[in-house]
Amino acid sequence: MSYEFLGERLIRAVRKPHQCKACGRTIQPGLPATYATTIQDGEFFAWRSHPECREAEAVWNKQRGPWGQRNSCDEDYFWLWQAMEGEPIERAWLVANHPVAAGRLHISLEGCDYPEPARRWAV
Numbered sequence: 194m195s196y197e198f199l200g201e202r203l204i205r206a207v208r209k210p211h212q213c214k215a216c217g218r219t220i221q222p223g224l225p226a227t228y229a230t231t232i233q234d235g236e237f238f239a240w241r242s243h244p245e246c247r248e249a250e251a252v253w254n255k256q257r258g259p260w261g262q263r264n265s266c267d268e269d270y271f272w273l274w275q276a277m278e279g280e281p282i283e284r285a286w287l288v289a290n291h292p293v294a295a296g297r298l299h300i301s302l303e304g305c306d307y308p309e310p311a312r313r314w315a316v
């Protein structure tokens with residue numbers, strides 16, 4: 194396995210909808226996005242995320258594992274939604290430190306997997 198992180202840059206406003214790789218929700222046209230690129234085993238990968246989601250994901254991966262260090266492989270990396278799945282401590286960390294990203298993943302401090310009924314229908 195070879196993995197090389199090429200870099201990332203901020204797009205001020207995307208022109209068409211994209212799926213955020215970190216939270217799975219749509220990045221609507223006109224909103225900012227982070228565009229990140231890697232080469233894994235000779236293949237080029239590029240993806241977009243909400244800037245807040247990307248930041249939370251990068252911080253989490255840097256704190257929890259060897260990702261970001263030289264010679265780490267792509268398996269060390271967790272998408273934000275993977276990192277939070279069924280992990281109450283990680284979820285509490287996300288709510289406390291990255292509330293915008295937590296909101297996109299419908300994570301609240303109550304530990305409830307689903308939004309409150311009133312919020313579920315909110316636009």
Ligand SMILES: [Zn+2]
Nearest residue numbers: 213216243246
């Ligand atoms: Zn997102």
